[in-house]
Amino acid sequence: MTKILVTVVFVLVGGSLGYNFLPYVWALITSVPRIINNPITNMVLGAIVLYFLSVPATDYVERAIVKVENFLSDLSASYLLFGSLGMIIGLILSWLINLSLVGLQIPGFSDVLPIITTAMLAYLGFRLATSRREEIRRVIIGRGNPKEEDGGVLERKVQDNFRRNKILDTSVIIDGRIYDIVQTGFLEGSLIIPNFVLRELQHIADSSDSIKRVRGRRGLDILNSLQKEEGLTVEMYDGDVEEADEVDEKLVVLAKKMDGMVVTNDYNLNKVCEFQNVPVLNVNDLANAIKPVVIPGEEMHVMIIKQGTERSQGVAYLDDGTMVVVEDGQHYMNKSIDVVVTSALQTSAGRMIFARPVHSSKKLKEKE
Incomplete structure (x- = not known):
């Protein structure tokens, strides 16, 4: 469907160009029959030329249209709406200014400056409307100045790191x-x-x-x-x-x-x-992040349910699923014992606590 529309546009543009410009081309040639130099023939010739040009150009135009569609689909509706309104206001202002510039009738100045003014004001209108769209939206819906209405409490400004x-x-x-x-x-x-x-x-x-x-x-x-x-x-x-x-x-x-x-x-x-x-x-x-902080030296009551990867290790689990690796815990398989925390390791994959039985820690202290 896109290729057909592109071809139709090329044909219409070719007919328009042929109608407007081919008479000047024929005027350069002295002996041109009337059957060739007439409006209908000019339109047909222009349409035929642009039709053949559209055959190789259709794929490139279609790719460009797809890229533009993808670009616009990534933009939010409010961004496009406020940007379009800002551009329209900029174009209206440039038209008013250009009336006076054209009326000056200064060669070069009156021809070039209106084009520059139109482009600049259209761009400025688009940028201002998109960058201040939240303030414009508040004004449109009648919320006014939040500082005056809410007793000096300003609305939370959405930061750059916020992702909706x-x-x-x-x-x-x-x-x-x-x-x-x-x-x-x-x-x-x-x-x-x-x-x-x-x-x-x-x-x-x-x-x-x-x-x-x-x-x-x-x-x-x-x-x-x-x-x-x-x-x-x-x-x-x-x-x-x-x-x-x-x-x-x-x-x-x-x-x-x-x-x-x-x-x-x-x-x-x-x-x-x-x-x-x-x-x-x-x-x-x-x-x-919301699990209770476990400090080395803290005691807890756990049940050893399986062997660890290292020799004589036992493994227990807390109620929140945290793994507790107990040294010499293999000797207390399927038993509940008191352990003391020696260290803790926390990663994105989970948290692991290392501990040893309380009585072994007491023996070490007695030896000391």
Whole structure:
């Protein structure tokens, strides 16, 4: 369809050019029959010439149109609206100014300066309207000056590091904790569910593996719960990211396009986002941040449930899932003992606590 429209435009432009300029060309040639030098023939000849020129040029024009469409689709509606209004106001002002400039009838000055004035005022109108659109919006809806109306309390200014769009990946949806986080109100902006993430969830839910099938259905249930949550904006991104093949790559590219943040609990995706300077919110980081701080020397009561990787080590888990590696804990398998913390290691993948039995620490002190 685009190629047909481009060809039609070329033909119409060619007919117009032929009608207006071919008579001057024929005037340079003394002996031109009347059947050739007439308006209809000129239009047909111009249209034919531009038609043949459109054949090689259509692909280039179509690619340019696609690039412009992609560029405009990345811009917000308010940006385009206020930018267009600002440009129109700039063009109106330039027209008023150019009336006086043209009336001066100064050779060169009256011809060139109006063009410069029009371009400058149109650009300034666009830039001013887009950079001050929040203030203009407040004036239009009648909120006036918040400092005067609210007793000197100014509205929070959105900082440059604020990202409105939070793009969820598959792992964080299946994990389910995102729903609890949303209910607490810690996430601002809109939650974006890409179409390729939804397809991956559906594929997991239809898997022949019972464990994967349960995980996939849990993810779909979480999405339905998020959709029904009041005061929360959940949007679907129906487009696809042709620049990438894998879901994680698509998420990174989409976050760059939408100027958004990736929400995940995938350790590897977290590192990829950091490497490509894409803002990322890791649910595991949040969980680790709100866990109680464990100080070396603190005592706790744990149950050894399995052997560790090193000799004589035992492994226990706290209620929040934190792994506790106990030295000489293998001798207390399936028993609850008191341990004292020696050190703690915290990463994006989780937190690990190292400890030893309390009685062994007491023996060391007695020896000292």
